[in-house]
Structures are given as structure tokens and as C-alpha cells.
Amino acid sequence: MFRFTLASVRGHLVRFLLTAFSVMLGVSFVAGTFILRDSIDTTLDGLFASASKGVDVVVRGSGETSAIVTGAPRGTVPLALQATLASVPGVARVVPDFQGTAILAGKDGIAVGTGGAPALGFAFRTDDPSFTLVHGRGPTGPGEVAVESVTLAKADLHVGDSTTAVIAGQAHPVTITGEVTFGALFGATAVLVDEATARTAFAPDGTVSTFSITAEPGVTQQALRQSVAAVLPATDEAVTGAAMTAENKSSVAAGLGYLTTFLLAFAGVALFVGSFIIVNTFSMLVAQRTRELALVRAVGASRGQVVRSVLTEAVVIGVVGSALGLGLGLAIAAGAKSLVRVALGTDIVAALPVHPATVLWSVAVGTIVTVGSAVLPARRASRISPVAAMRDDATPPARSLRRRGVVGLAFLAVGAVLLTVSVTRDSPSWPGAAVAAVLAVVGMLVAAPLAARPVVTAVTWPFVALTGVIGRLARQSALRVPRRTAATASALMIGLALVTGVSVIAQSVKASVADVLARELTSDFVLRGASSAGIPASIGPAAAGLPQVQSVTRTSVVGVTVDDVAASAVVTSAAGLADNIVITMRSGPLTALAGDTVLVNQTTATAHGWTVGSVVTAAVGTLTAHRLTIGGVFQDSQALGTEFVVDRSLYDQAVPVSARSDRGVYVRAAPGADLGLLRSQLVTLAKPFLIVSVEDGQEYSDSTAASVDTLLNLLYVLLLFSVIVAVLGIINTLALSIVERTREIGLLRAVGLRRRQLSGVITVEAIATALFGAVLGCLLGLGLGIAMQRGLRSQGLDQLAIPWTTIVTVLVASVVVGVLAAALPSARAVRLDILRAISTEA
Amino acid sequence: MARLIDSPIGTPAPAPALATDRVTPPAPSVIAAAIGLSKIYGTGDATVTALDDVSVEFARGRLTAIMGPSGSGKSTLMHCMAALDSPTSGRVIIDGVDISGLKDSGLTTLRRDRLGFVFQAYNLVPTLTAQENITLPIDIAGATLDRPWFDTVVDTLGIRDRLSHRPSELSGGQQQRVACARALVSRPAIIFADEPTGNLDSRASAEILGFLRRSVDEFGQTIVMVTHDPSAAAFADRVLFLADGRIVDELDDPTADRVLERMRGFELGGRS
Numbered sequence A: 001m002f003r004f005t006l007a008s009v010r011g012h013l014v015r016f017l018l019t020a021f022s023v024m025l026g027v028s029f030v031a032g033t034f035i036l037r038d039s040i041d042t043t044l045d046g047l048f049a050s051a052s053k054g055v056d057v058v059v060r061g062s063g064e065t066s067a068i069v070t071g072a073p074r075g076t077v078p079l080a081l082q083a084t085l086a087s088v089p090g091v092a093r094v095v096p097d098f099q100g101t102a103i104l105a106g107k108d109g110i111a112v113g114t115g116g117a118p119a120l121g122f123a124f125r126t127d128d129p130s131f132t133l134v135h136g137r138g139p140t141g142p143g144e145v146a147v148e149s150v151t152l153a154k155a156d157l158h159v160g161d162s163t164t165a166v167i168a169g170q171a172h173p174v175t176i177t178g179e180v181t182f183g184a185l186f187g188a189t190a191v192l193v194d195e196a197t198a199r200t201a202f203a204p205d206g207t208v209s210t211f212s213i214t215a216e217p218g219v220t221q222q223a224l225r226q227s228v229a230a231v232l233p234a235t236d237e238a239v240t241g242a243a244m245t246a247e248n249k250s251s252v253a254a255g256l257g258y259l260t261t262f263l264l265a266f267a268g269v270a271l272f273v274g275s276f277i278i279v280n281t282f283s284m285l286v287a288q289r290t291r292e293l294a295l296v297r298a299v300g301a302s303r304g305q306v307v308r309s310v311l312t313e314a315v316v317i318g319v320v321g322s323a324l325g326l327g328l329g330l331a332i333a334a335g336a337k338s339l340v341r342v343a344l345g346t347d348i349v350a351a352l353p354v355h356p357a358t359v360l361w362s363v364a365v366g367t368i369v370t371v372g373s374a375v376l377p378a379r380r381a382s383r384i385s386p387v388a389a390m391r392d393d394a395t396p397p398a399r400s401l402r403r404r405g406v407v408g409l410a411f412l413a414v415g416a417v418l419l420t421v422s423v424t425r426d427s428p429s430w431p432g433a434a435v436a437a438v439l440a441v442v443g444m445l446v447a448a449p450l451a452a453r454p455v456v457t458a459v460t461w462p463f464v465a466l467t468g469v470i471g472r473l474a475r476q477s478a479l480r481v482p483r484r485t486a487a488t489a490s491a492l493m494i495g496l497a498l499v500t501g502v503s504v505i506a507q508s509v510k511a512s513v514a515d516v517l518a519r520e521l522t523s524d525f526v527l528r529g530a531s532s533a534g535i536p537a538s539i540g541p542a543a544a545g546l547p548q549v550q551s552v553t554r555t556s557v558v559g560v561t562v563d564d565v566a567a568s569a570v571v572t573s574a575a576g577l578a579d580n581i582v583i584t585m586r587s588g589p590l591t592a593l594a595g596d597t598v599l600v601n602q603t604t605a606t607a608h609g610w611t612v613g614s615v616v617t618a619a620v621g622t623l624t625a626h627r628l629t630i631g632g633v634f635q636d637s638q639a640l641g642t643e644f645v646v647d648r649s650l651y652d653q654a655v656p657v658s659a660r661s662d663r664g665v666y667v668r669a670a671p672g673a674d675l676g677l678l679r680s681q682l683v684t685l686a687k688p689f690l691i692v693s694v695e696d697g698q699e700y701s702d703s704t705a706a707s708v709d710t711l712l713n714l715l716y717v718l719l720l721f722s723v724i725v726a727v728l729g730i731i732n733t734l735a736l737s738i739v740e741r742t743r744e745i746g747l748l749r750a751v752g753l754r755r756r757q758l759s760g761v762i763t764v765e766a767i768a769t770a771l772f773g774a775v776l777g778c779l780l781g782l783g784l785g786i787a788m789q790r791g792l793r794s795q796g797l798d799q800l801a802i803p804w805t806t807i808v809t810v811l812v813a814s815v816v817v818g819v820l821a822a823a824l825p826s827a828r829a830v831r832l833d834i835l836r837a838i839s840t841e842a
Numbered sequence B: 001m002a003r004l005i006d007s008p009i010g011t012p013a014p015a016p017a018l019a020t021d022r023v024t025p026p027a028p029s030v031i032a033a034a035i036g037l038s039k040i041y042g043t044g045d046a047t048v049t050a051l052d053d054v055s056v057e058f059a060r061g062r063l064t065a066i067m068g069p070s071g072s073g074k075s076t077l078m079h080c081m082a083a084l085d086s087p088t089s090g091r092v093i094i095d096g097v098d099i100s101g102l103k104d105s106g107l108t109t110l111r112r113d114r115l116g117f118v119f120q121a122y123n124l125v126p127t128l129t130a131q132e133n134i135t136l137p138i139d140i141a142g143a144t145l146d147r148p149w150f151d152t153v154v155d156t157l158g159i160r161d162r163l164s165h166r167p168s169e170l171s172g173g174q175q176q177r178v179a180c181a182r183a184l185v186s187r188p189a190i191i192f193a194d195e196p197t198g199n200l201d202s203r204a205s206a207e208i209l210g211f212l213r214r215s216v217d218e219f220g221q222t223i224v225m226v227t228h229d230p231s232a233a234a235f236a237d238r239v240l241f242l243a244d245g246r247i248v249d250e251l252d253d254p255t256a257d258r259v260l261e262r263m264r265g266f267e268l269g270g271r272s
Ligand SMILES: Nc1ncnc2c1ncn2[C@@H]1O[C@H](COP(=O)(O)OP(=O)(O)OP(=O)(O)O)[C@@H](O)[C@H]1O
Pocket: B041, B042, B048, B049, B050, B068, B069, B070, B071, B072, B073, B074, B075, B076, B077
């Protein structure tokens, strides 16, 4: 029986390869994700190890470990502590870690892009082991800098060149004296200044975030940590270098974990889509081999043997497809690696390790999906009676679609109702909505064959009208086995439903943002920083000093934690606020904002029973157990998007000066001001700071929308995989159905169908299948997207926008997909020898 | 285009223009001819000579039967004549057109407009109804259906009440009648039928054959038909006997008995 299986694989090599191909695509995504994750992991290990080289103990201020999450910076340690630390027995060297932002202007005068990563500034010390001077010399005075290699290359500058650097918010003309290399910076740029400059720029208040301490030979990190801790004030802490590395790594690893899960979800979609194709392929293979299988049964093979034979074939396809997928995954990881290199200008990934676990997972996932998909067709194969071998037209009779349709529609209806109920409640129930969405998708998949007739008839209508018999032949072929057409189309449906759903959300987000900004933003200009460095603190006051300016509002962000509420509070001051941002007060005046008196939003106030005058104990930035008074309650605001508004004086108290920056500067022009002139004045003001942009309300709204588009495009690229798998499915199904229809094609050609007409028939059939999938996908995506928007209404997604352009694009693209998918099968079909085709054993 | 003369179907083809171009100019009543037709399959030791220098003419408006033992080259001859296969050497002339000079698209047009086929099995497109199958060549050509002629054909074949059925809902005999209707409805110059009754019982066979006969007598259709059955051959005006790729004998106005007699003669002759 195994020989029979092998012979059957060999006999249908093309189908075998096409099926293996769809397994391959799904698996490649899984494998690529694993490989990339492992390699980033390995790189991180090396990176953090090299960054903490020679650092045995780190001294730092108090604060939460997960500063990244809450945005709360740690407290700083006074520079004066250095002498104390140096006198601790076992300490060989104490280095204050001067660090802040330093933005370098490239050759073109524009800031070197970081892609959202920080622009870092450090002090240059010859004995600092975390970097190496590779060219030139270190900076020795205020007008000199050394620049990290990748940053230098991105700036298109060389050692000896002069440029501008914005160091801790101050623009300086500088000369590049040297080039250094770091382990890896993940896209961040690095500029080094001499220690004296670093001290004034990065520690203006006489404090630094950390001291790095090196032990004398023979002193362990643990021992040193204890002796250092003994001399520290209670607010500061000492940690070992090893602990610091682990801490840094785990916070990055957490982010990496999300990324991996995210990518695997898309891999899952691609595999799910692939499983449809595999089911379809095996169903068709079994249908085509009915006579062959019946013959095997007639000569004495048991049903079990038939099942095993088909499943063995599935195992072979699964293993081969998975192995190929592993290879492709490696290629994808390599591609992603070079993409990252191009984007960040740095090789974050050293090598691409293929761990045994990756191989195991990939092969297991691929094989299990393939074999799982083949189980039903295999069982169907085993039910073929030996008598079928004797019959002339040995195709299994078409089963009625009624039961399937009823079940599918019932699922769909229950899902739709449940979804509507879940998302229209006051507080949407997301688990309920998820279950409902799954029900609806499953219902759609099950009921799809029922939709085949009306939808295919409708979408082929123009072709029938234009080409007559060609269109009709194509329509009939597509409708011959509705289950098969539906399964083929379903693969595309899933991918396109996600595309449509995601784009409904994105479009709604854009519309909602634009709406909120139109309603709540009343300033004439908005200044924004392009990187996490934000806007230098000096710009706001300078803007306020311009003659035509009525008022300026500066905002910053600080972490505020009260009981269970961990919020990123907006920092601003009451003066001029009402000119620029509309805040509707429910109780208390806006002007209550001052000192330790804060404003809280309606939802949070209600939930905690806070009213004007309530006093709460909160952690604000580096301040712990700080008492805050509620001065006012404001209506939840999308523009602010926060629970708390705190005063700038509190911010200054809670955040060390080196960590302070503005997020946004809002400028309201005086009545009758010349806006064009004001803009040019603001631009002149912002220009030296390189990465501060000046936008009016519309531009601000547009650029916010553009950032949504960036994310959207990323999602589209990821979804492209499942669409490619779906296209392969269409090719596969067409190719198989052409094999099945060989005699019919011969007959059509014999009675005078031209080659071009024949390929027309096949192309229209492919287009019909693709459009069928696209129509169902768009409908499903619209349904889910709209439901999601309804559910998120209270979260600020209050505008529903239907992405018509995307929908039209999807439909047009699916026609193109159909044409592309038909190319190969129709090339094969037109080459069929008429005589041989007619005399083929069907 | 290797079109030598223009001859509307159903009218006698004028011969003069052919004289300069042809080795053996066919008589005016000839609608299809093979001249020195050979077909050799395979290469080296495995060569099979399916047709060996066959020259034959088929007269307009007549039913010709081709008989011969299995493997004698009957189907090969039909395929070469019907532009489904290309001969190794020799020429085929259909309705005044030398088809050996035609490319695929010319051949396709020729098959579509001038030739009709009835095969032993699998004559119909399973997804189309009987009516759609019958009008298929006309639909493909984008031509308009000659409605009265369609009605005549359908009524003569007695398949009017089956027109909306799909092939899977028809009996073998009914399917074959639909195939005959398809071959006839475009009024081809000649119809080739390879064992059209090979899958049918004697009653269904007789119906089909009777119909082919009537279409020759009443509509002037030309038909060439391969059969193994002497009683089927008896419906023909003329029987050609093929053996080892050569025409070895022929018989005009055959009866079943005379055909049987000739066949026995070959068998005896073959054995001695
Ligand atoms: N495609 C082919 N390749 C090789 N040999 C072939 C091919 N087609 C036919 N033959 C050979 O050509 C010879 C004539 O075949 P053909 O099909 O014309 O016979 P036939 O008279 O129609 O027989 P039957 O009565 O069995 O249908 C046979 O010996 C056959 O084996």
C-alpha cells in the first residue's frame, strides 16, 4: 500500500508540489518568526553583556522597575555621592553616567532619523568599555563631538566635518573629531561629548541617573553591592551588573514576546487559510482518483488501508512542505534582517540561528495541519465502494447543500445577534464579541457554498453579457462543485475580511481623530518633536514671546499612579489652556489646576467617588506617596486622552531636569494675526532644533492620520501572506479541475473552441472564484469592523468610516488575482493535445 | 490560408480551379479526400505504421462506413481527416481546403464551421444542458442559430422534451442523439463518427443509425462512420475495409450479410 501511495505522489507531482507549496508558505511564516525571535534574543544577550562590560554594580535612584510602561522616570542620584562611593572598600572606579538627548544634523542639515528610537548623548571617557574609538580622537571641548559609526554614516558626514548638534535642547555648532562603535543601538543615534560638556548639559541639577562601579580584582559583584548599599541613602539603591543586564533584557524581551505573538497570529491566519487549500486539494485528488481507489478496494484493500494511504500522502506533503517552509522562513528572516538594517541603519541581528525547537515546531505545525486537513477527504475516499470502479462516470454524487446551509446560516445568525448585543451594551463584552465573531466567521465558511450560486452568477454576469458562451462556460465550471469553489474562495475571504475589517477600524480611527481635533483643538499651530526626545523646553516660552501670539500651551507627560489607576497624566498649566484645547469642566474650574491640585476625568472620578476637594495619595514621577487634591472634574476628552491633568510645577518637582521635555507646544494666534507670518516665525524658532515640526490644525490632523496609515501598511504586508496562500489555492484548484476536465476541454477544442477562448474561460472562472471570495470577505470584514467600531465608541472611536477606496481596491485586486492565478493553469490547458485529451481516462 | 476554392456547404463544388494544384483532382461530388496519407507513431524500434499511404475520397451527400479489425487504423484515419491529428505525410482536403497548410487557429475554425463529430463516448459537456450542448459550436463562433433548422433536427431526433436536461440526466442513447444533433445543427460539410453506436444496445443503435441515414437522405448531409458492426455498416452507401493501415477493399450498397461475408474472407485470407 505504501508503494501505491508513493506511485500516486509521483504520478501527480505538480499537484503534490502545489499543495506542498501552500503548506510551505504557512510554515515559513512560523519558522521565520521563530528564527527572528531567536536571533534577536541572541543578539540582545551579546549586546547587554557588552554594554555592561566592566560594570559590577550600578547605583540608581528609587522608582519603579517597569519605567517603560508607566512613563515614570526613576529618581536621580547626586553627583556628590561619587566621592563617597569611591571610598567604599573594593571599589576600583566610579563613573557617573552622564546621559541625555543629543540630536545630530546630517550633511543635508536635517536631523538624523531614529525611526522613533532615542537620540542619545553620552560623555566620552577613554576608559569606558561600552564603546571603542575607531577613528580620530575623542572630543575635548564644547565645540567637539565623537559620533557613533552608523549615526555618522546616516548623517553622511565624516570625521573632521562640521555640523550642528542639539545637545539637551541647546543647539551648538560642532566639529566631529572621532568615530566610535557601540555593540548595537537598535536604531538609536549616539553622539559623545567631553565630560565637562556632558556634566553641564546632562546633569545641570548636579544629579545623574546612575553611577557605574567597577570592582577591584577578587571582589565579587554581590559583595561589592552590599558594601556599596551600606553607604547609600535610603532613597537610592545598588544593583549588581548581572541583575541590571537581566532587568534590561527582560523589559526588551517582554516587548519581543508581544511581537512574536503578534507575528505568530498572522502565521496562524496563513496556516488556517492554507488548511482550506489542503482540504480542497485532497478532496479533489480523492474525487479524481475515485476509480483508482475503487479498483484498489476491489482487489482487496481495506477501508483502513485506503485511509492510511491518503494520510501517508498527507504526511509526505506535510513534511516536504514544512521543510521547504523552514528554508523559506530562513529567507524571510534574512529579508527582515536586511530590512531592519536598511530602516535602522544597524545590524541588530548578528546571526540567524535555527534551533532544534524551531525545526520541531515548524515541521510539527505543518504536518499536523496537513494531515488534519486530509482526514475528512481520506474518510470520504474510504467510503468509495468497489463497484465504483465499474461505473463509467465514477464521480461521487453531489451531496445536498441544504443541511450545510442551514447550519451555516444558523451560526451566522447567532453570531451576528450575539455580536450586536455584545458591542452595543454600555460596557462592551469583548469575550462575548470574540466568541460571536468566531461563530460568524465559521457560519460564513460553512454557508459559503450556498452563496456560490447567486454570487458567482452575479459576478460573471458582465462576462456572460460580453462574451456569451465563454462567460457561461466559466460560470458553469465555477458552479460545478459549489463546495470546492467556496473552499477556494474562503481562503481568500479570510485574508480579505481581515484587510477590510482592519481598514474599517483604521479609517474610523482617522475620522475620529480628525473629528476630535476639529472639536477639541482650537490652537492655530501645533509644534511636535519627531523623536522621543520631544521638544526642547526653551521653545515654548520663546513662542509665547512672539508678538502675534495670544497664548501658548505646553504639554508634557508624567506617570501618575493612584490606587489601581496607572495613568500617563498630561502636564500643562491653566494659563492659556482654554485658548488651545477645549476642556469641558463638569465641576470645579479649569483654573484650579495649580501645584498639587489636579484635574481628573469624569469616568475616573465617578469610579472612585472623587469630587472636588477630595484628597488622594499618588505616585507622581519620582515622587512617592504624594498627596494630591482634586481641583476639578472634566468631561472625558479624546484630545487629552488621559485620566489626570497635572500642573507644570508638580512636574518640575517630580521629574529630574534631564528627563524633562515637552510633548507638544500649542500656539494660539492673537485675533487678526497674520498666520502666514506667524508660521514662518515659528519655523525660524524651531529650525535650529532640527526635529521640531510646525503644523496647523489640518496638517496636524493629517500627520496623525498618516501614522495610522504606517501601521495599516504593516498589517497589510503581514496579511499579504495569507492572500498569497489563497492565490496559490486558486491556482491549485484550477489546475486540478483542469486535470479533471481534460476530456471536456478536448471536446470543446474539437468542436471549435479557440485557444484564446479556452484561456478566457479559465480566466473568467478564476476571476469569478476570486471575486466570490472578495465579496464575502468584504462583507464579513465590514460586519466585524463595524461591530468593533461600535464596541470602541466609548473609547473615542465614535466616528464610523467605511473605507470605500480599500473595498474597491480589494475587488479590483481580486480580479487581477484571478487573472494571475489563471495564467499557469490556462497555459497548461491550451497546450493539451486534443486527441489525447478526448481519449484520457477520466 | 490554404483555401483552394470557395464552396458553400450543400452546393456542388466547382472543380476547375483545383486542376493545377492537385495530384489527383477529385471528382466534383467529392467533399473530402485523403491523398497518400501516412501516419507513423513512435520512433526507432517502436514505430507503428497506423496508416500506410492511404488515398481515399468521400462523396458528397453519402454515408460511408469504415470497417476493419482492431488496430487497423480506422480511428487514426478519422482523426487525420477531421483535423484532430496531423498525418506524418500526405494531404487531407476538406471541402476544397488543404488542411495540411493550416495553423491551429485555422484548424479550429475549420472544425468549428465545417466539421461535425460524434465520438463513441463522452460527447457532451457535463455542465451544459442538452440544448446548450447542441448549440455549443454556434455559440462559440458567435453565430446566430438557424432556429427552424434547430427545430427540425431536434424533432427528427425526438429530444425536444430533453433539451433542458444535463447529460448526467440522459441515457446513453439520448446522449448520443444530442451529440448527433450538435454535429448536424451547424450544417457542417462532413460529419465524422467514430463508433457512434459502440456503447449502445441494438435498439438504440438502430435509432441513431436510422437517424444518420435520414440526415443523409433528407438533408444531403455527408457522413463518415467507423463501426465494427456489419448491421450498422448496412445502413451505409459504401463500406471501406481497412487492414494494417491500408484500404484493402470496398463495397457499395452493402447488406449485413455481404459485409459479414467480406469480413470472413479477410479473416481467412489473413490466416492463410
Ligand atoms: N498515440 C499513439 N501512439 C502510438 N501508437 C498509436 C497511437 N494511437 C494509435 N496507435 C497505434 O496505431 C494503430 C492504429 O490505431 P487506431 O486507433 O487507429 O486503430 P482502430 O482501427 O481505431 O482500432 P479499434 O477498432 O480498436 O478502435 C494501432 O496499432 C495503435 O496501437
